[in-house]
Amino acid sequence: NAGVTQTPKFRILKIGQSMTLQCTQDMNHNYMYWYRQDPGMGLKLIYYSVGAGITDKGEVPNGYNVSRSTTEDFPLRLELAAPSQTSVYFCASSPSELSRNAQYFGPGTRLTVL
Amino acid sequence: DQQVKQNSPSLSVQEGRISILNCDYTNSMFDYFLWYKKYPAEGPTFLISISSIKDKNEDGRFTVFLNKSAKHLSLHIVPSQPGDSAVYFCAASEISGTGNQFYFGTGTSLTVIP
Numbered sequence: 001n002a003g004v005t006q007t008p009k010f011r012i013l014k015i016g017q018s019m020t021l022q023c024t025q026d027m028n029h030n031y032m033y034w035y036r037q038d039p040g041m042g043l044k045l046i047y048y049s050v051g052a053g054i055t056d057k058g059e060v061p062n063g064y065n066v067s068r069s070t071t072e073d074f075p076l077r078l079e080l081a082a083p084s085q086t087s088v089y090f091c092a093s094s095p096s097e098l099s100r101n102a103q104y105f106g107p108g109t110r111l112t113v114l
Numbered sequence: 115d116q117q118v119k120q121n122s123p124s125l126s127v128q129e130g131r132i133s134i135l136n137c138d139y140t141n142s143m144f145d146y147f148l149w150y151k152k153y154p155a156e157g158p159t160f161l162i163s164i165s166s167i168k169d170k171n172e173d174g175r176f177t178v179f180l181n182k183s184a185k186h187l188s189l190h191i192v193p194s195q196p197g198d199s200a201v202y203f204c205a206a207s208e209i210s211g212t213g214n215q216f217y218f219g220t221g222t223s224l225t226v227i228p
Contacts, residue, residue, distance in 0.1 A: 004157070035218075042118065042203060042218035043158070058215060090157050102148055103216070105157030 001026050004106035006091050012112045013081040021076040021109050023091030031094045032074040033058075033103060034066065036087040043090060049074055081113045117141045118206050120219035128227050133191040135222050137204035140185065144206040144217075149178060149189045152201045152221070161202070162189070194226045 007022045025032065030051045035043040035058075045058030049068040063085060065077040074093075078085060088110050092103035119138045127133045135149075145166040150158035164171040164178045164187065171178050177190045191198055201221045208215075 033216075040123075040220060042116070042120075042220045043205075044218075045215055048215070059217075092157070102150075102160035102163060105150075105159065107155070107157050 003027065004091055004093055004104050006089075006106035006109050008109060009107070010110050012114060013078075014114060015081060015083065017081050018077070018079050019081070019111075021078070021089055021091075021111075023074045023076065023106060024072050025074075025091075025093040025104070026072065027093060027095075027104065028071060029093035029095050029104070030071070031096060031103075032068065033092040033094075034064070034074070034076045035090045035092065036060065036085075037090065037108075038087050046076065046089075078111075083113050085111065086113045087111060116220070117144075117217045118204060118219040120202075120204060120222050122222050123220070124223045124225070126225045126227060127194045129196055130193045133189075133194045133198065133224055133226070135189040135191075135202050135204075135224065137187045137189075137219050138185060139187075139206050139217075141206070141208065141217075142185065143208040146207050147178070147180060147187050148205045148207075148216070149176075150203045150205060150218075151198075152203060158203060191224075194224075196226045196228050199224055199226050 004025045033048040034046040044060045047066040049055045088108045091106040094103045148163040149161040152158040180187045203221045204219045205216045
């Protein structure tokens with residue numbers, strides 16, 4: 001299993017541009033998450049999904065959108081990028097809520113908005 | 115509002131000695147706690163967890179202690195090894211009808227000196 005994969009690894013955007021961060025997991029996990037980590041800070045939850053077709057906002061959803069059309073994929077869309085969105089983005093997945101399993105994280109995407 | 119706090123940004127320990135990493139939380143509804151380890155340029159990886167019905171959980175060299183009355187948990191690593199040098203995040207969650215959200219601390223960077 002590849003686990004959780006994220007693309008791209010690095011990206012530089014200009015203010016106002018848009019992009020999609022890709023996340024794929026091959027563990028057949030129902031739950032998927034998007035976090036951002038700013039320097040010196042903990043991970044903040046942006047959006048999460050409990051299954052295909054179901055998504056919900058986390059702590060910091062403004063400026064982002066997500067979709068979950070399949071169990072495997074959970075892309076994060078940035079519209080009108082702003083410098084405040086400069087961060088490292090982590091995607092994660094877990095089998096289910098009830099088992100309270102730990103999350104499996106991808107390697108991250110480092111995004112800079114100039 | 116940081117619900118999970120790690121007040122020590124960094125910690126240095128000699129190889130073979132004990133490392134103690136601390137974490138405090140404010141939400142009394144949190145009932146499940148985890149520790150993650152993160153190397154540079156990688157995503158966090160799960161280390162150990164504890165449910166609020168327990169006050170201690172061990173896994174090899176790693177032990178997590180939970181003091182619910184003080185809203186405090188700690189991670190003990192004995193003996194510390196150079197390969198343990200990484201950033202450690204604690205995370206907490208509560209069972210919620212809206213899904214399984216985890217709240218992360220800001221991390222403690224552990225350096226184990228050979």
